[in-house]
Amino acid sequence: MKQSHFVKTNEQRWQNFSQLCLGEKGKELPANFGQLYRQICHDLAIARSRHYSPSLIEKLDNFVTLGQSHLYRGENLSLRAIYRLFKQSFMQGLFENRYYLWLSFGAFFGFAFIIYLWVIFDPNAVYHFLDVQSVKSIEKMYDPAGSVQQEARSSGANVMMLGVYIYNNIGIAFQMFGGGALFGFGAVLPLLFNSFYFGAISAHIVHLGYQETFFSFVITHGSFELTAITIAGAAGGKIGFNLLNPGQFSRAYAVKKAGKTVLPLIVGAFVMLVLAAIIEAFWSPLDIPSIFKYIAGSLCWFYVLRVFYRGTRYGH
Numbered sequence: 001m002k003q004s005h006f007v008k009t010n011e012q013r014w015q016n017f018s019q020l021c022l023g024e025k026g027k028e029l030p031a032n033f034g035q036l037y038r039q040i041c042h043d044l045a046i047a048r049s050r051h052y053s054p055s056l057i058e059k060l061d062n063f064v065t066l067g068q069s070h071l072y073r074g075e076n077l078s079l080r081a082i083y084r085l086f087k088q089s090f091m092q093g094l095f096e097n098r099y100y101l102w103l104s105f106g107a108f109f110g111f112a113f114i115i116y117l118w119v120i121f122d123p124n125a126v127y128h129f130l131d132v133q134s135v136k137s138i139e140k141m142y143d144p145a146g147s148v149q150q151e152a153r154s155s156g157a158n159v160m161m162l163g164v165y166i167y168n169n170i171g172i173a174f175q176m177f178g179g180g181a182l183f184g185f186g187a188v189l190p191l192l193f194n195s196f197y198f199g200a201i202s203a204h205i206v207h208l209g210y211q212e213t214f215f216s217f218v219i220t221h222g223s224f225e226l227t228a229i230t231i232a233g234a235a236g237g238k239i240g241f242n243l244l245n246p247g248q249f250s251r252a253y254a255v256k257k258a259g260k261t262v263l264p265l266i267v268g269a270f271v272m273l274v275l276a277a278i279i280e281a282f283w284s285p286l287d288i289p290s291i292f293k294y295i296a297g298s299l300c301w302f303y304v305l306r307v308f309y310r311g312t313r314y315g316h
Contacts, residue, residue, distance in 0.1 A: 002050045003050075003053060003056065003110075006046070006047070006050075006052070006172045009057065010043055013036075013039070014040070014043075014059075014060075014063060016036075017036050017037075017040055017067065018063060018066070020033065020036070021063075021066045021067055022066075025233050033067075033114075034087075034088055036066040036067075037064075037088055038088050039113075039214030040060065040063050040064055040067055041064055041088070041089060041091075041092040042061040042092070043060055044057070044061060044063075044064055044092070045077060045092055045095045045096070047060055047201040048096070048264040049095075053246070055058065058151075059135045064092075065260075072189040083271070085263070085264060086264070086267050086268055086271045088236045089263075089267075090264045090265075090267065090311070091310070091311045092264060092267040093261065093262065093263070093264025093265045093311075094264075094265070094268075094308065094311025094312050095311055095312060095313070096261050097234055097235070097238055097261060097262060098311075098312035098313075100234035100235075100237050100238045100241075101230070101231065101234040101265075101308070101312060102312065103233040103234070103237070104191060104230045104231070104233040105227075105230045105234075105308075107191065107192070107195065107233075108191055108194070108195045108226070108229065108230045108233065109195070109226075109230075111118050111192060111195040111196065111199065112196070112199035112202075113130070113199065114199065115195070115196050115199030115200050115203070116199040116200075116202050116203045117203075118167070118199075118203075118208070119199070119200050119204055120203045120206065120207065123203075123207045125200070125206045125265070126200050126201075126203070126234045128200075129197060129200040130200060130201070131258075135204065138201060138204070138205070139204075139208065142205055142213045142214045142217070143210060143213075144210060144212065145224065148215055149288050158179040158281045158282055158285070159281070161189060161279035161280075161281045162191060162277055162278065162282070165276070165277035165280050165281055166273070166274060166277040168227075169225060169274075169276060169277055170270065170273055170274075171227065172190060172229065172232070173229065173232040173266075173269050173270065173273055174232075175190055175234070176190050176191065176229070176232040176233050176236040177232060177235055177239070177266055178237070179236050182240070185240070186235025186236065186240075187232075187233050187237050187239070187240055188233070188236075188237065188240075190233070191229065191230070191232075191233035194229055194261060198226070203215070212290060215294075216290035216293045216294060216297075217284045217285070217293075218284070219293060219294060219296075219297030219298075219301075220279050220283055220284060220293060220296050220297040220299075220300050221276040221277075221279040221280040221283070221284055222276075222297070222298065223276075223300040223301040223304045223305075224272040224273070224275050224276035224279070224300065224304060225272070225273060225276035225280070225305075227272065227304050227305075227308060228268075228272035228273045228276065229269075230264075231265050231269045231272070232269045234262075234265065234270070235262035235265040235266055238258050238261070238262055239255055239259060239262065241258075242254040242255055242257065242258035242259075243255050272304075279300075283296070
């Protein structure tokens with residue numbers, strides 16, 4: 001579609017959206033405002049993917065900023081606000097940061113696979129990545145005949161572990177976001193550390209023959225948790241890259257601009273990590289046939305990867 005036809009088709013809708021945003025303050029938003037906002041976000045993604053004129057892209061970007069400020073003005077960082085931002089801006093965030101996302105995704109799973117093969121062929125190599133005590137602790141956790149696997153976990157313990165999982169997951173993600181300010185190194189190093197850790201542990205567990213208890217436990221929540229880690233790495237990486245390469249802008253403005261575009265990724269990773277923690281606390285430890293967990297895990301992986309792919313293709 002030519003730019004002129006694109007503008008002619010959508011200009012009236014853009015004007016209506018602008019009038020709603022610039023209307024009387026405190027006036028209640030129409031019920032379909034969220035849908036109108038998502039359409040503007042989609043228009044911006046299309047304009048960028050088709051390399052329309054900078055003036056049109058800037059115009060649409062201003063509409064998106066205006067709509068976002070109108071949606072969330074006066075709101076605290078509540079769960080409702082987080083959910084709304086996730087629902088309305090996450091796909092656009094995936095598209096705008098698609099190159100960083102694919103690089104982060106490829107690095108995480110690519111290096112994990114390399115380390116997995118290394119430890120498979122050289123089992124002692126696991127100690128390059130973990131100390132002896134950590135390895136013993138993991139062996140004890142996934143030993144099918146061990147006390148951890150034989151004893152059922154109480155509902156109270158599940159609730160307690162939910163808090164632990166949320167704390168650990170969110171801590172890792174925000175370490176990577178904040179690490180972007182260290183010229184990207186603070187985002188890349190945790191990404192690689194978790195990649196090496198996952199690859200080494202997976203191979204060591206397979207070498208011991210404990211793969212049934214391990215993979216049936218991690219497959220479902222891992223779809224959200226591991227993908228969220230790659231999203232966090234991409235967000236931190238973009239902040240670091242803009243800090244190193246501010247272009248014509250000051251470093252402070254370049255980082256601020258990058259922070260604006262990765263905000264939906266931060267919110268999306270947060271939602272995914274909380275969901276992963278809930279699954280890990282209440283579903284993953286259930287004493288049920290592994291086939292049910294593999295089915296649930298496969299469905300979750302299919303859903304997450306589908307959303308990830310569609311998001312990075314959002315403007316096409």
